[in-house]
Every structure is written in C-alpha cells, then in structure tokens.
Amino acid sequence: MKGLLLRLSALDADAAAAVRVIAHFQALLGGGLDAAVLVRSTAALAECPAGLEPADGRVVRCGPDGAPLPGRPSMVSASVRLTPSGRVWLERPGAPGPFDELVLEWMAIAAATLGGRAPRAQPPQVADPLLVERVLSAHEPVADRSQALRRLGLDPAGTLRAVAVTCPEGADALPGAVALCERAGLPGGARVAGWGAGAVVLVQGGDGAASPCEALRTVLCEGAGERVGEGAGSGTRGSAGSGSGAARWVGREPGSGGPYGRTVGRRRPGAVRAAGLRAGVGGAVSALEAGASWAQARTALRFTVPDPPYEAVADHDALGPVVLLADVPGRRLRERAEVRALAELAEQPGGRGVIAALAAFCRTGSLRQAAAGLHLHHSSVAARLTRAERALGRRLGDPQDRFAAQLALYAHRLATAPER
Structure with missing residues (x-):
C-alpha cells in the first residue's frame, strides 16, 4: 500500500x-x-x-x-x-x-x-500496480515474479486466477472492482490494481479450482434484480415458454432508480451499483504463470456486455471452444450476414432491447425465464424475439437455429469489442 x-x-x-x-x-x-x-x-x-x-x-x-x-x-x-x-x-x-x-x-x-464479529471475508486489498505488472509479465525472471507475489501477500507455489474488470469509457474501474470483490466475498483478500482504463484482480485462496464467476455475476445482478438461475448459462435448456428451472431471486427494491439503483439510500443492501461494470475471469494457473490467466481473463471480457447484467461476466473456461472465436479478426466477423444484421438492429429504435431479449432466450431456452430475468411480460419478449427472427432469418424454436443465433451474438460482441 x-x-x-x-x-x-x-x-x-x-x-x-x-x-x-x-x-x-x-x-x-x-x-x-x-x-x-x-x-x-x-x-x-x-x-x-x-x-x-x-x-x-x-x-x-x-x-x-x-x-x-x-x-x-x-x-x-x-x-x-x-x-x-x-x-x-x-x-x-x-x-x-x-x-x-x-x-x-x-x-x-x-x-x-x-x-x-469478523467480516464475512477478508476485504480486498488495493495492490501496488508495479508489483502486479511484474507478476503478470512473461518477460520478468521467475525469481522476480516470485518476489513480487510474496510482496503482494500471495503464495508463489499456489494456484491463482486473474480477473479483468472494466467500466464505460471515462469511468474509473478501480473503486468498482474493489466493491465488486468485497461483495462477492472472494477468498484470501483479492489484490486489486488499476490497469489502464480498467482493473486487474488477483484471486488466491479457498478452492483453487473454483471460479469466482458466479459470485461476481450474482453481485452484479443484485443491483438489477435479475434472476440468477442454476440452469441459466449451464448448457441446460427448458422448453420455450415453459418457465421451468430453479432460480434464485435477487430482488430490486421499488424506486431503486433502475439498474444498479442510483439512489444509495434506497438500494438493496450489498448491491454493487457500478453501471456498465463488466468482468472476465481467467483460468486457474500456477501463481508464477499468472500472465496466462490474465490473457484468458481479457479474452473472456470481450464476450461480455453490460446489459443484461447476467451477461456482464464471462468465464474463459466455461466458454469452452467458443473462445476460439476471439482469434478471428474483427473484420472477418463483421463480414458475416448475421453479425451485420445484429449491428443494424442495435442502431434501430428498441434494437438493443431486442438483442437483450435474444441473449436471455438463447441462455435459458425458455420464454418465461427470459421474461422474468428482463422484468418484462412474456408477450413483450415474444414480440422482441419475433423481430430478432426476422433480422437473422432464423427460427428460435429450432435448436440448431438457436445455437446459430447464440454464435451470432458472440461474434457481434467480439466484432464491436477491442481486439486486445
């Protein structure tokens, strides 16, 4: 410090x-x-x-x-x-x-x-950015990286994950990243440092194989009152309109001022209210190879969007082979008809809401679950999905077409995100 x-x-x-x-x-x-x-x-x-x-x-x-x-x-x-x-x-x-x-x-x-009474977790610590930079550099000797880890209070022989956090342009990501880590209860007192326009988080302790992705996602969803379901994003699909699947409700108080509740005094206790905050989670690696996890975290970050908040956090390991899309140059992605269609849709009145509905439906496979997560009536979501089907030329009730729509969403995000 x-x-x-x-x-x-x-x-x-x-x-x-x-x-x-x-x-x-x-x-x-x-x-x-x-x-x-x-x-x-x-x-x-x-x-x-x-x-x-x-x-x-x-x-x-x-x-x-x-x-x-x-x-x-x-x-x-x-x-x-x-x-x-x-x-x-x-x-x-x-x-x-x-x-x-x-x-x-x-x-x-x-x-x-x-x-x-002890706090529920050791609070995150703001770290010296020069030490963090040394830990993440592949050009630093192993001995120097090991020394930097010890000075940060981390074990060079342990396992570590890196998390990349960013805010909208012009905002400072460091305070938001600190609050996010504290509310998520990350083990061992996460180390947080500013990194360019964003922030880097080093997480060590607890179960080294466990990803903090769900904890971070839950905190961001708290401020928006979104459902965080066991099946959502897990690869399981319900039938469209069934509304099936267990979900844990994280509520938004009436009058909380919209996403992330801008009025402090009326917010849900513990909600992180950093509008536009996004996070990418890297894989678990040896602490001395933290740079590899950091590269994965930055790649995962490119798959995120701030709205809906469920999509504001991405885990590199959970993305699986989809991460290979990040290696495709943005120019080639933008040449795809589906990506162009989504880009045009985003510029139309109400288009971003259509894309959010499409993302929610592709994630859950259920019209009613998508509507609940977006706080909309299912008929409103159905109308938006009809508009998405026309734009993409796909039938979302068909599993293959829904899979293609999900890939198009990922490609659209990558095509509009900084490549590095």
Missing part, C-alpha cells in the same frame, strides 16, 4: 482519492476499532456528519470536526444497511459527494468487525 500511495501523483485525481478512501479504512481495520472511532474518522474523511446504528439500536453520530452529535439524524443523504441489522450513513447537505458510495461501502465493512 505504501508503494502505491507514493505513486498517487501518477494517477488522476479521482483514482487517487478513491485509493485514499480505501487505504483509510484498511488502516482502521488493521488497528483497534470501536464505534466511536469508526464514526469519527468517517465523518472527518467525508467532511460531513456520519452515523452508525448497530444491531443493539444505539446511535453514534459525529460531525466532521470529531464532536459527538446527540440524538437521531434529521436528514440522511445516503445509507447502507448492515447484516443482520443496523445501518451506517452520511448526513451531507446538498448534492452527494463523488465518493460517498465508496466511503459507505467501506464503513459498512469496518462496522462488521465491531463487537468481535
């Missing part, structure tokens, strides 16, 4: 401020912590009153000058609920601060340690 803070001058102001917020709370977690210390330090950091109401119902409030405040707040600008009960909040007058979300996320993590 010290090495990263020394390089803050090389980062833009927003990224530097986000790293300072994370470093502040990691320092608190490393020392003695009680409710008063947490609230007082948070208020000073946020430069506005802050408060904590733990499970026992007492209220702790402090102003930005460190002075205790009496009673309950008359106004809360943003809050996060705690598990199993309680909440933390900020009382900022006027417009919210640019890092209020991040401050509250980490205040909630720290609050989980009060009263001797």
Whole structure:
C-alpha cells in the first residue's frame, strides 16, 4: 500500500482519492476499532456528519470536526444497511459527494468487525500496480515474479486466477472492482490494481479450482434484480415458454432508480451499483504463470456486455471452444450476414432491447425465464424475439437455429469489442 500511495501523483485525481478512501479504512481495520472511532474518522474523511446504528439500536453520530452529535439524524443523504441489522450513513447537505458510495461501502465493512464479529471475508486489498505488472509479465525472471507475489501477500507455489474488470469509457474501474470483490466475498483478500482504463484482480485462496464467476455475476445482478438461475448459462435448456428451472431471486427494491439503483439510500443492501461494470475471469494457473490467466481473463471480457447484467461476466473456461472465436479478426466477423444484421438492429429504435431479449432466450431456452430475468411480460419478449427472427432469418424454436443465433451474438460482441 505504501508503494502505491507514493505513486498517487501518477494517477488522476479521482483514482487517487478513491485509493485514499480505501487505504483509510484498511488502516482502521488493521488497528483497534470501536464505534466511536469508526464514526469519527468517517465523518472527518467525508467532511460531513456520519452515523452508525448497530444491531443493539444505539446511535453514534459525529460531525466532521470529531464532536459527538446527540440524538437521531434529521436528514440522511445516503445509507447502507448492515447484516443482520443496523445501518451506517452520511448526513451531507446538498448534492452527494463523488465518493460517498465508496466511503459507505467501506464503513459498512469496518462496522462488521465491531463487537468481535469478523467480516464475512477478508476485504480486498488495493495492490501496488508495479508489483502486479511484474507478476503478470512473461518477460520478468521467475525469481522476480516470485518476489513480487510474496510482496503482494500471495503464495508463489499456489494456484491463482486473474480477473479483468472494466467500466464505460471515462469511468474509473478501480473503486468498482474493489466493491465488486468485497461483495462477492472472494477468498484470501483479492489484490486489486488499476490497469489502464480498467482493473486487474488477483484471486488466491479457498478452492483453487473454483471460479469466482458466479459470485461476481450474482453481485452484479443484485443491483438489477435479475434472476440468477442454476440452469441459466449451464448448457441446460427448458422448453420455450415453459418457465421451468430453479432460480434464485435477487430482488430490486421499488424506486431503486433502475439498474444498479442510483439512489444509495434506497438500494438493496450489498448491491454493487457500478453501471456498465463488466468482468472476465481467467483460468486457474500456477501463481508464477499468472500472465496466462490474465490473457484468458481479457479474452473472456470481450464476450461480455453490460446489459443484461447476467451477461456482464464471462468465464474463459466455461466458454469452452467458443473462445476460439476471439482469434478471428474483427473484420472477418463483421463480414458475416448475421453479425451485420445484429449491428443494424442495435442502431434501430428498441434494437438493443431486442438483442437483450435474444441473449436471455438463447441462455435459458425458455420464454418465461427470459421474461422474468428482463422484468418484462412474456408477450413483450415474444414480440422482441419475433423481430430478432426476422433480422437473422432464423427460427428460435429450432435448436440448431438457436445455437446459430447464440454464435451470432458472440461474434457481434467480439466484432464491436477491442481486439486486445
């Protein structure tokens, strides 16, 4: 962390401020912590009153000058609920601060340690990007990569996975990646570093063979209220319109402000609300070969789209032979009639909704499951699928045509994504 803070001058102001917020709370977690210390330090950091109401119902409030405040707040600008009960909040007058979300996320993590209760997982750590770059470089000697892994707190003899995270152009992926990893409960305290316009996550610990893909996907779907089904994306298919198949509902509260619930105070507890956040997961490799997993993660990332959120995470291993499509030059993919048809459809009014419906149906094989995941009536989805059939010249009720449509969707994503 010290090495990263020394390089803050090389980062833009927003990224530097986000790293300072994370470093502040990691320092608190490393020392003695009680409710008063947490609230007082948070208020000073946020430069506005802050408060904590733990499970026992007492209220702790402090102003930005460190002075205790009496009673309950008359106004809360943003809050996060705690598990199993309680909440933390900020009382900022006027417009919210640019890092209020991040401050509250980490205040909630720290609050989980009060009263001797450990957080549900070791929190992610912001890593020195130069060390991460050394770990991922195939040109660095093995001894240097091994030393960099140890300095990051990772075992050179263990297994490791890399995850590539990105946000829309102009957004900073680092805070979103940190929050995503924390909410997903990745084992061993994931190491997160900025990487160009995106972020890289190194995951080690737990079951080295287990992919974090489903955990990451569930977190992103939480903010959009999408179904995360056992059969969805697993290769199993229900009959169209059957609505069969077990699914776990991750709800969106009424009035949450659309995908990822932009209003902090009314969001579902624990939801990561980074609009457009996407992630690609690499395979499990020897830690000294982390660069191979990183290359796979970046390839998997090209198969993702931000909407619907279920499609915002892709696992290189789960894609199987489909990853070979990524080796086809974008120019050749764009020459395919189906890819051109999807590109034209995307530019038409309502076209992106048609493509989202097509993706949901190809994934589930069920009209009703696709409609439930998109929060639409099945008749609306059916109308969109009819439009997709006309554009592609395919009958989606036919398994072969549905498979061809799925390949066309992948090719369309690859044709519009950066090749490297």
